[in-house]
Amino acid sequence: MQPFVTVKGPAAPLMQANVDTDVIIRIERLTAGADLGHYALEALRYLPDGRPNPDCVLNEPRFVGAPILLAGRNFGCGSSREGAVTALMGMGLRCVIAPSFGDIFYSNCFQNGMLPVVLPERDVERLATLACKGDVTVDLGAGVVVTPDGDEISFVIDRLRREALLDGLDDIGLTLKWADDIAIWQRADRAMRPWVWKTQGEDRI
């Protein structure tokens, strides 16, 4: 996984609530194996005829390719599709700042080296009003967001997730080191709940 340490750049303000994963990436783009970055947030970024929507903030020249997104509450609600995270990353994003996130989307971010930052609504709104003034810095090591006018807003990320992201750790590799613990647990469970393990035979009647 790509590590995340610090990111500095424009922060695009997309201040609407409940931006769901169907809006972030349409399922048909996933089945078709399309260029996800191109189709990220397509209902907002493009007009029905495929031309860029001039009213969409993400199409303003200073925000095209921005590494940071400022969003409304419950960003990424909806489905578990991990393509929602990779599509946003395909647009150039590395960090989304919002008052809250869909739970599964939030977990999926960490699996892909994207940092979701939860800040109080009023702080996200303040960042949004400053967005045109200059770059925002997100520093995971220090746990702060630095506004264009130099103020620092601290944020909290759970310790395990923070360490994994800073180091770009591989979860599967780490867990496989505990294969013995897993085997011991499973052996005990087979004795305790045998019915959970008898799945090979629907034909076992």
Place this chain on the structure above:
Amino acid sequence: MARTLFEKIWDAHVIRDLGDRWALLHIDRHLLHDLSGPPALTEIARRGLTVRNPELVFATPDHAVSSRPGRDAKTFGLGGHLYDALKAGSQAAHIRFFDLGEEGQGIVHVMGPELGLVLPGVTLICGDSHTCTNGGLGALAFGVGQSESAHALATQTLRQQKPRLMRIRFEGEMGRGVAPKDLILHLIGKLGAAAGSGYAIEYAGSAIRGMPVEGRLTICNLSVELGAKYGLIAPDEKTFDWLEGRRFAPQGAESHAALDNWRELYSDEDAVFDRDEVIDVASISPTVSWGTSPEQVMPIDGIIPDPAIVVDPEERKARRAALDYMGLEAGQRIAGTKVDWVFIGSCANSRITDLREAAILARGRHVAAGVTAWVVPGSETVKRQAEAEGLDRIFLDAGFEWREPGCSICVAANGERVPTGARAVSTSNRNFVGRQGPGARTHLASPAMAVAAAVAGVLIDARRM
């Protein structure tokens, strides 16, 4: 110490405590479908890893297969690749694959419970957010992304952080013509689509205890529309009876041991929840969504709410945009709004009981001119059962299409979509912008309300039929 149902199941699956409420949890059941399964299987193969416990993993195609009568895996070409990948990947890893036309195929969250693969007290994951459906049987079930799915394939475990706990008690007697779907839509409207974020939700109360298992699955299904990754309901004698004799459910002497274990699965009297809510169900009417978020719902006999009354400017803007997209006007009655499409299906409402309820209303009536109405059974087993009961004839005679099991136009991943600008009444769970096809307008409702709309050609209170 007093514990909640959630904590009892969680604690029983901790292999290692990782601190800060994190744990390495054993995963007892892992379901794969054609969209999220192939990338997880590919990731495992790419890394040269093997599937640790294939006997605990089950696969079936549902999202990207056509629902056209007489379909096969290639009827929808793009889905054909995913089907092939899921089938080949499953076979290579010795994972049981339930193929098209075989009992066991269907929407993962319909086939899992119906086969008895989902049992009280198990942990269960799937690369799908509606995995929370399975909590209706008292399982700790949650949706994951493909990376976590790959992790579980390789290790049969996941690292998870314990969520906060919320209890929702639905108390009282449901009115005539009110369905479980109405209860959960009403709840989401009341608490908001982000209320469950960070929580596991336990549903309790007299209305839940009085409800059949299928209704409980519907309630838990929409937990994720409330923002929660988990929804669950304490299993009871109804649950145990419902499971008895199912293909993968414990049998004989083993079922006694299982029952002893399952009867311990409830929240202790003085267990503590981080949030507790009570909903009086007697006051709930048949409910429909008017907007593009599942929190934008209203009683069928109500007036479409005016965004102008909302104080928060962002929220006001969002509501205006939703009305705009939906082609609706504030201040109007929602009943009487013309409908073009009706979809009865999805993991929210495609079980046999849903189809029976729909058929009762459809019998002897006819779909209105200009309305396209589909019934898509949730699984091959549901389909066969419905046909054995003659429900397919009732629907066909009434002018509905009777289709093959799968997700179909719930998510429009299989080439089937509601046309741009068309208005659909759907028994599914998501009314997001473009969910059922670009520009499609979705109203979420119960099966009875969907049939009523199909017959009347407009949104209408099913109690008036």
